[in-house]
Amino acid sequence: MHELGIVKDIFRTLEEAYPDKYETIIKINLEAGLLSSLQPILIQNAFEAYVLDDTRFKNTELEVSILPIIAYCKRCNKQFEVQYHRFVCDCGQTSDSIIQGEELRISQVTFKEDKK
Template structure:
């Protein structure tokens, strides 16, 4: 299941960016996920719970929040940024447009810690 390895990558990223002391204060992790990242929110949530249960007990009780962002494309002709609905990659000027500027991401947006 590819969500499991994503969750492990998230924990690795946290380890690279925070001290163990800081990580002991984590209350919630906010993820920014684009529709093109190929991630099912519910599967990611389940994977997170499973990994925490198995080998990341230090994150027990930590809330994972998955924030979905829309797909945005920027038109090479008119340079407008358009939100993509139903995977129709068309600029509002009518030109087909595959220049994705948002929608692929799977990022840690914010880590909430106790004071």
């Protein structure tokens, strides 16, 4: 399953970033771009499966938010939000320059000791 690989990657990244506090992570916030074709529900399912195996994280929460698609218009020199996958600016110019929407990133990590 593709999503399980992503979840494993996330844990691996966090382990490298926070070797001392890794096991005290209680919440992970992810941001997924609309174009990344990642479905939050599938990531949640993969996460649940992962923590069944790695019980250190059985109480860890995962929250996935979706980022809108942002493209850039050369003619107006501005960014605009792409809706319904129409890559067309207000001015009528089409754009293939995507600023945001393809990424998957960890936006926030909460550790046990942070929460008082």
